[in-house]
Amino acid sequence: MNKVIISVLGQDRPGIIAAVSKTLFEHQCNIEDVSQTILQTEFAGVFIASVPNHETEDSLLDGLCRALTPLGLSVLLRRMDDAPAWTAPDTEPFVITTIGPDRLGLVAGITGLLAGFGVNITNLKAVFRGGSDPMQNTMIYEVDIPVEIDQSRFRAALQERARDLGLDISLQHRNVFEAIHRV
Amino acid sequence: MLSDREVISTLEMLKNEHLDVRTITLGISLFDCVAQDPRIFRENVRKKIIRLAGSLVKICDEVGLRYGIPVVNKRVAVSPIAVAACSHSSLDMIEIARTLDETAAEIGIDFIGGFSALVEKGFTTGDRALLDAVPEALSATGRVCASVNVASTHAGINMDAVYLMGKIIRKAAELSRDSDGIACAKLCVFANIPQDVPFMAGAYLGVGEPDAVINVGVSGPGVVKKAIDRARLSSPSLDLGALSEIIKRTAFKVTRVGELIGREVAGKLGVPFGVVDLSLAPTPNVGDSVGEIFQSLGLSSIGVPGTTAALALLNDAVKKGGAFASSYVGGLSGAFIPVSEDLNIAEAAGRGFLTIEKLEAMTSVCSVGLDMVALPGDTSAETIAGIIADEMAIGVINKKTTAARLIPVPGKVAGEKASFGGLLGGATIIHVPGGDGSKGFISLGGRIPAPVHSLMN
Numbered sequence: 001m002n003k004v005i006i007s008v009l010g011q012d013r014p015g016i017i018a019a020v021s022k023t024l025f026e027h028q029c030n031i032e033d034v035s036q037t038i039l040q041t042e043f044a045g046v047f048i049a050s051v052p053n054h055e056t057e058d059s060l061l062d063g064l065c066r067a068l069t070p071l072g073l074s075v076l077l078r079r080m081d082d083a084p085a086w087t088a089p090d091t092e093p094f095v096i097t098t099i100g101p102d103r104l105g106l107v108a109g110i111t112g113l114l115a116g117f118g119v120n121i122t123n124l125k126a127v128f129r130g131g132s133d134p135m136q137n138t139m140i141y142e143v144d145i146p147v148e149i150d151q152s153r154f155r156a157a158l159q160e161r162a163r164d165l166g167l168d169i170s171l172q173h174r175n176v177f178e179a180i181h182r183v
Numbered sequence: 184m185l186s187d188r189e190v191i192s193t194l195e196m197l198k199n200e201h202l203d204v205r206t207i208t209l210g211i212s213l214f215d216c217v218a219q220d221p222r223i224f225r226e227n228v229r230k231k232i233i234r235l236a237g238s239l240v241k242i243c244d245e246v247g248l249r250y251g252i253p254v255v256n257k258r259v260a261v262s263p264i265a266v267a268a269c270s271h272s273s274l275d276m277i278e279i280a281r282t283l284d285e286t287a288a289e290i291g292i293d294f295i296g297g298f299s300a301l302v303e304k305g306f307t308t309g310d311r312a313l314l315d316a317v318p319e320a321l322s323a324t325g326r327v328c329a330s331v332n333v334a335s336t337h338a339g340i341n342m343d344a345v346y347l348m349g350k351i352i353r354k355a356a357e358l359s360r361d362s363d364g365i366a367c368a369k370l371c372v373f374a375n376i377p378q379d380v381p382f383m384a385g386a387y388l389g390v391g392e393p394d395a396v397i398n399v400g401v402s403g404p405g406v407v408k409k410a411i412d413r414a415r416l417s418s419p420s421l422d423l424g425a426l427s428e429i430i431k432r433t434a435f436k437v438t439r440v441g442e443l444i445g446r447e448v449a450g451k452l453g454v455p456f457g458v459v460d461l462s463l464a465p466t467p468n469v470g471d472s473v474g475e476i477f478q479s480l481g482l483s484s485i486g487v488p489g490t491t492a493a494l495a496l497l498n499d500a501v502k503k504g505g506a507f508a509s510s511y512v513g514g515l516s517g518a519f520i521p522v523s524e525d526l527n528i529a530e531a532a533g534r535g536f537l538t539i540e541k542l543e544a545m546t547s548v549c550s551v552g553l554d555m556v557a558l559p560g561d562t563s564a565e566t567i568a569g570i571i572a573d574e575m576a577i578g579v580i581n582k583k584t585t586a587a588r589l590i591p592v593p594g595k596v597a598g599e600k601a602s603f604g605g606l607l608g609g610a611t612i613i614h615v616p617g618g619d620g621s622k623g624f625i626s627l628g629g630r631i632p633a634p635v636h637s638l639m640n
Contacts, residue, residue, distance in 0.1 A: 097190055123184050140190050155248075170194060172251035174185070179439040181189040 001050045003032070003080040004057060006064065010073035012043035020047060023067045027060050028052050043073075048080070088120065091144035093174040096158070098139045100167035102128040110139065113161045117154050120144045142174065197251065201405035201471045202437065204444050205464050206256040207243050208296075208381035209236050210388035210396045210457065213267040221275040224268060225282040232259060232286045232295075235395050235454070240291045242451045246444055254444065256606075259287065260386035260398075261297035269309030273316045280320035280327045287326040294369075296386030298329040301376070303338040304630070317351050321366035322358035328384035334374035334575035336582045340631040342572065348372045349568030349625070352589055356560070360593035363601040367590040368523075368555060372571050374578030374585045379513045381460050385551070385586060396457040398514060399445035401505070402437040404463040405471040407497075411479040426480065427500045434461065434504030442509045460514025461505030462550060463497070465525035467608035473497075473518050474527025485520075485528055486536030494518060495548040515584055517550030523590075523603055523610035524555050533600075533611035539570070540616075547577050552586040557601040557612045560593040567591065569621030572631075580634050 008020055017036065024031060029049040036045040051060060061077045068075050098110065107126060114121060123142035130136060145154065155171055162169035196202035216227035236259050243254040261267070261283070268279055280298055287295040298320060300310040317329050331348060334340040352372075356364030371385040378389020381398035388396070410433040414421055421429075441459050449456040465473045477485040480493050498517045506512050520542065522528050531537045539556065546552045552574050558567070571587045578585030592601040595612055602609035 095185065095190060097194055099194075125187055127187075138187075138191065140185075140187060142185060170197075170251050172193075173249050175443060176250040176252060176440065177185050177189050177193055179443040180193055180436045181185075 001053065002057075003048060003050050004029075004060070005078050005080050006047040006049065007076045008043070008045045008047070008068060008073050010043055010068075010071065011041055012038050013071065016043055016068075016071065016073065017045065019067045019071060020045065020064065023063045024049055024060075027055050027063055029055070029060065088144070089118070089146045089148065091120070091146050093122070094143050094145050094171055095174050095177060096139075096141040096143055096169065096171050098162060098167040098169045100137060100165070102130050102137045103166065106165055106167065107139065109161055109165045110141070110158075113157060114141070114143060117149055117157070118146050119154070196406055196409075196436070200409040201403055201468070202252065202440065203402050204247070204252060204254045204399060204441050205403055206258055206381050206383075206400040207239075207254050207445060207448055208258045208260050208386050208398050208400070209239050209452065209454070210260045210379070210392055210398060211235050211262075212388055212392065212394045213262040213264075213297075215394075217267060219270065221268075221271050221278065224271070225279055228261075228279070229282055229286045232261070233290060235452070236290050236292070239452065242448055246447045246451065250440075250444060252440055252444060254448075256294075257292050258381070258383060258386065259290070259292055259295045260381070260388050261295065262388050262390065263299040263301060264297060265300035265307070265309040265313035266390065268313075269307055271309070271312060273312040276313050276316035277320050277323065280316065280324050284324035284326045292326070294326050294328050294383040296328040296330065296383050297388060298327050299331065299387040301332045302344045303332050303335045303341050303374075305341065306344070314347060314351060317370065318354040318358050318366065321355050321369050328369045328371075328386065330371045330373055330376060330385045330387055332373045332376040333571070334579050335633075336375055336579050337633055338630075339633040340374070340572060340575045340579055342625070342631060343628045345372075345572050345575065346564070346568045346625050346628060348571055349564035349566075352567050353564045353591060356591045356593055363557075363592045363595070363603060364560075364590045365603050365607070368588065368603050368607050370588065372575075372587045374575040375583060376586075377514055377584060379458050379460075380515055382462060382464060382515060382519075384588060385515070392457070393455055395452075395454040397445055397449035397452065397454055398457040398460060399441045400460045400462060400464060400514065401441035403471050404465055404473045404476055404518070406437055407433050407463060407501070408470070408472070408476045408479050411476065415479070423480075423496060427496055430497060430500035431504035434501040435508040438505040438508035456511070458511045458513030459505065459509045461501055461512055461516040462514065463501060463518040465519065465521065465528070466606055467524055467526050467529075469526060472525045472527040473520060474525050474531060478527075484531045484534070484536045486531045486538075486541050490541065491545050491548055494520075494545050498549045515550040519551060519554060520545060520549065521554035521588070522556050522613070523601070523608040524606060526608070529608060529610040532613055537613075539613050543573060543577070546574060546585055547581060550584055552578070552588075554586065554588045555607065555610065556589050557610045558589055558591045558615055559596050559612055560591050561596075562591045562615055563619050563622070565622040565625045566615060566617070566619060568625045570615070572625070576631075579631075
């Protein structure tokens with residue numbers, strides 16, 4: 001059994017997941033993980049599936065393209081590596097939230113700093129709708145911060161970067177959100 | 184994965200609604216500091232407080248930063264000094280107060296509680312020494328808070344103690360007349376005092392408590408008010424049952440924050456976590472007022488008819504939400520109505536909507552009692568004792584905590600302003616009716632017997 005990762009991209013409409021999963025079923029592939037999201041009008045889906053030994057990746061990709069191209073969707077298929085490209089250090093989960101006027105380079109500015117400290121983004125939701133309401137321009141990063149880095153230096157650097165970008169930023173341990181909102 | 188709403192609503196509570204942890208109070212037992220020599224006792228006390236609480240402020244700030252939730256007040260509550268220093272003289276007691284004050288300054292906290300006595304059934308020599316020292320101790324120090332329990336449901340009301348407190352309050356006010364009698368702002372007279380109150384001025388560490396313990400007071404009323412306002416804006420037809428549900432849910436959230444942060448601070452200090460006190464404690468800031476909640480509930484001002492019912496609803500909903508959020512709830516747990524410390528309540532008193540009689544009625548459904556009420560400077564010890572006795576009776580009969588923190592402002596009359604500064608705020612001096620008509624009753628002394636626990640009506 002090999003594992004493949006398939007990403008599907010294109011304008012959202014009913015039937016996309018059905019088309020992908022039908023093709024995978026026809027090729028006797030077992031879906032292990034699926035995640036999909038819709039940004040504005042666009043659909044993006046990622047599938048991890050195990051492929052039987054008698055099935056080739058080319059034939060699977062061919063089947064997917066035949067099913068999805070008529071729907072205006074693009075497909076990317078890659079075999080998954082056995083060994084992970086990166087080993088996660090011990091981390092603690094935090095949430096970074098920014099609010100402030102939209103401008104070029106906000107995401108790049110924050111994520112560049114995170115990368116420099118080895119902070120891994122586990123979930124990101126950024127919405128820039130403009131307008132005078134600052135709550136219309138928010139970025140919410142869920143991140144894993146390595147335990148071994150200098151936390152106060154990271155916090156200071158993040159705040160300085162946010163100041164340069166004109167953003168109001170907060171960095172809070174994830175547990176506080178769970179404590180407040182979840183029973 | 185967190186939802187946007189979870190993250191954004193938390194941020195709004197923090198930025199616009201004063202979500203915080205109102206106080207983290209480290210209780211420290213002083214019973215192992217006991218010594219015949221007062222100097223050795225004071226040195227033992229200083230060493231123990233510094234050993235246990237030396238890093239309290241730093242740890243609270245670190246944990247607050249980690250969660251993005253400020254811990255507004257960090258405080259220490261010690262064993263009742265009248266018990267721990269029972270064999271010492273009144274003069275020694277004043278020196279102990281100075282030591283507590285200096286030690287509090289050394290560890291960077293604004294208040295230390297526990298200059299206290301429990302006299303509901305009678306006085307020990309230590310109680311008498313401490314009570315004699317209270318006026319001088321509170322006027323000579325800035326950080327020391329005193330509490331005296333003069334009544335309980337099981338013991339009744341020690342009217343000798345009540346009368347004595349009337350005299351002590353007058354003397355404390357006189358000794359701090361240059362600052363409007365501020366010494367009295369650090370003195371609470373209680374019925375049924377809980378052993379684990381984290382809030383000043385009533386905080387002390389009860390005799391049944393561990394050697395050291397963290398107790399937490401949750402966030403203030405701003406969060407509750409905004410939740411009500413938001414709900415009413417989006418659904419104008421909400422009735423009081425639905426609004427009670429909103430308050431309950433909000434109390435759940437602030438309690439969870441308090442417990443999360445309190446437990447982490449306790450863990451880092453290496454002491455057990457005690458309780459969360461579910462009290463809505465205001466500050467003299469706009470948007471952080473219990474009084475404003477009454478306006479959000481449709482009353483033109485706190486004090487108008489309907490206020491006691493609204494307070495009952497508020498207090499009960501806060502307890503229900505908080506009790507679900509934490510398994511260890513204690514302290515006072517109820518809405519505070521400290522007149523000078525709440526801008527809106529102070530204004531209502533100034534405009535005549537809140538009288539001392541209405542305040543007293545309200546204390547029958549909330550904690551903690553007649554709190555930070557400025558009285559005319561010529562109010563007699565007997566009248567003050569009468570006010571205290573009435574407040575104690577409400578607590579004793581209803582099996583609840585009540586307290587009186589009364590400030591006869593020297594040289595000022597009803598309608599004038601008193602200013603205490605900082606978190607203690609300021610207030611218009613309230614009219615006390617009845618002239619000096621309490622004297623005959625108060626002078627009788629003795630102990631009002633404990634009430635019968637059946638035939639309840």
